[in-house]
Amino acid sequence: MSSAERLEGTGPAARVVDALRDAIAAGDFAPNQRLVEADLSEQFGASRAAVRAALLELTSEGLVERVQNRGARVRAVSLDEAVEITEVRMVLEGLLAAKAATRLTDEGQEQLRGIGTAMEHAVATGDLLGYSALNRDLHAFIRDTAGQRTAGSILERLRGQNVRHQFRLAMQPGRPSVSLPQHLAIIDALCARDADAAEQAMRAHLQSVVEALPTVETSRRTR
Template sequence: MSAVTSTAGTAEDVVDLVRTAIHQGEFAPNQRLVEADLSVWFGASRAAVRTALLQLTAEGLVERVQNRGARVRAVSLEEAIEICEVRMVVEGLCAAKAAQRASEDDLDGLREIAAGMRHAVEAGDVFAYSELNRRLHAAVRTVAGQHVAAGVLERLRGQNVRHQFRLALLPGRASVSLPQHLEIVDAICARDPERAEAAMRAHLASVIDTLPQVGSSPVH
C-alpha cells in the first residue's frame, strides 16, 4: 500500500508515514505538504498532522515557509557533501567500535550481508544492492552499540536519502563501492578497529567524490 493512501491515527503514525513517503520519493523535494490534504490521505486529525509536521521539521525533513506552510526540504549538493563529511567521522567511529565489540553471531550477519552484496552486483540488481548497502551500514551501527551516534546517523541518512538513492543508480557505482564495503566487513571480522575505521572513512570519501556526478545526473 502506498504511504500516501495508508490510514494513520496519532501524530506518531503520521510522522512515520510522511517520513517513509519522503524517503521513497512519493513526496518530492520542495513539494508542499498541505495539512488538509494529509489529514484526508492519512485519515488523521489536523492536529495530529500539524504535530507530525513540527516533528519532521525538527528532523530536517520538512521546512516551514512564511505564508506558504510546510514543504519537503530540498538538500543541496553542498549540504549533501557536508552530511557525508560528518558521516565519515561518526561512521568511522562506529566501524572501529564494531571491530572491538562484535560477537561471532554479529560477524556472521555482516558476512551474510557482504555475500548478498556480491551476488547483487553479479546479478546487476542495483535495487537489491542499495538495500543491502543500507542494511550493512545499519548493522555496523548496531554492532557498535553507539546509541548517540546511531541517532545522529539515522537523522542524517533521512535528510540525504534522495542523494543516496540517485548515487546507487549511477552506472558502475555498485562495482566501485562493493570492494570498499567488503574491506569494511573484513576489517571488522579481523577485529582491527584502526583498519575498520580507515575502511569506512575511505568508503565515504569515495561517496563524497562521486556526489557531484549525482548532481549532474538525469537519474530520478
Template sequence: MPTHEQTTDAEHIDITAAIRKAIVQGDFAPNQRLVEADLSEQFGVSRGGVRAALFELTNEGLVERIQHRGARVRAVTLDEAIEISEVRMVVEGLCAAKAAEHVSDEQIAELRGIEEAMRTAVADGHVVRYSELNKALHGRIIEISGQHTAAEVLRRLRAQNVRHQFRLALVPGRPNVSLAEHLAIIDAICGRAPDAAERAARAHLTSVIKALRAVPA
C-alpha cells in the same frame, strides 16, 4: 478516538514514520507542499497528528515551513549532501571501529551473510536490492557498535541524504566500486581490527563525496 485537534502517542509515531517513509522513498518530491488536510485524508489520521508529525520532521531536516505558505518537503542541495557525507565520514568511522571491538561470532556470520547478498545483487545488476542491503549493512554496523548517540545522528543525516545516495547508486559502475569499499569494511570488522575498520569506513565516505561531486546536475 482522537478529535480533530488531538492525537494519541501511537498515532503520532505511526504518522511521523509514514510521512518520513514517503519522503525518503520519493513519493513526495522536493519542494512539494505538504497540506495538513490532504495528509490527514491520505493517511486516515487526525490533522493534529499530521501537524505534530510535520513539526518533528521539520526538526529532522526533512520538512521546512515557509511563512504564510505552510510546510513543504525540504530540497537538499548537492553542497549540503557533501557536507552531510563529511559528517557521516567521521561518525561512521567511529562506529566501524567500535563495531570491530564489540562484534561477536554470531554477528560476524550475519555480516558475512550480508556480504554474500551484496555480491549477488551487484553481479545480477539489482541496483535497488543492493541499495537496500547497503542501508542494512550500515545500520547493522551502527547497532553492533553500541553507539546510541551516533545512531540517532546518522539516522537523521541518512534520511536527508537518501535521494542523493540513490541517484549515486544509479551511476554506471558505481555499485562495483561501492561493493569493494563495503567488503573492506566488513573484513576489518570481522577481523576485529578497529583502526582498519575506521580507515575503511572513512575511505568509503571519501569515495562517496568524490562521486557526488562528479555526478552531473
C-alpha cells in the same frame, strides 16, 4: 509524536514518518513541494493529528521545513550541503566502525557475512533497490553494534537530511559495482576485529560517496 511512539516506532505518526521519508527519498515529493496535511492524511490513510505529528518529527530531522503562513514543505538540500553532511558522516561512521570491530560477536560475524553475500547477489542480479536496502542494513548493524548512542543519534538526523541525494546515488547505474568492494572491505575488517582497518575502510567508502555526489547531480540536470 508522543514519547511512547518514539520509543516503539509503531504508532500512527511513526508510520507516517517512515512512509513520508521513503516517499521523499524516492522523489515522490520534490524539494520545496508543499506538504498539505489533508492531502497526506488521505494518501497515507492516517488522521490529521498523526500527519501533523509526523511533519513535526521530520522538521526536527531537517527533512521538512515550515514556512510562515505557507505551512510545511520538503526542505531542499543543496549539493554543497549534501557533501558537508557526508564529510561529517565520514568521521562519525569511522568512529562507529572502529568501536563495532571491538564489540563484534561470533553471531555478529555471521550476520555481517550474510549481508555481504546478499550484497554480492544483489549486484550480480542487478537488484538496485535490494542492494540499497542491504546498504542501509549494513550501516545500521554497525551503528547498533558500536553502542555509541550519541554518534548514532546524530547520524540518524544526518541520514534524514541527506536521504534524497543518497537514494539518487544508490540508483545510479554502475554505482553498486563501485561500492560493493568497499562494503566488503568494511565487513572483512570488522570480522577481523581490526578497529583501525574498519575505521579506514569506512572512511574510504564515504570519501568515495563525497566524490560521486557531484557526478550524480550533473547527470540529473542533463537528462
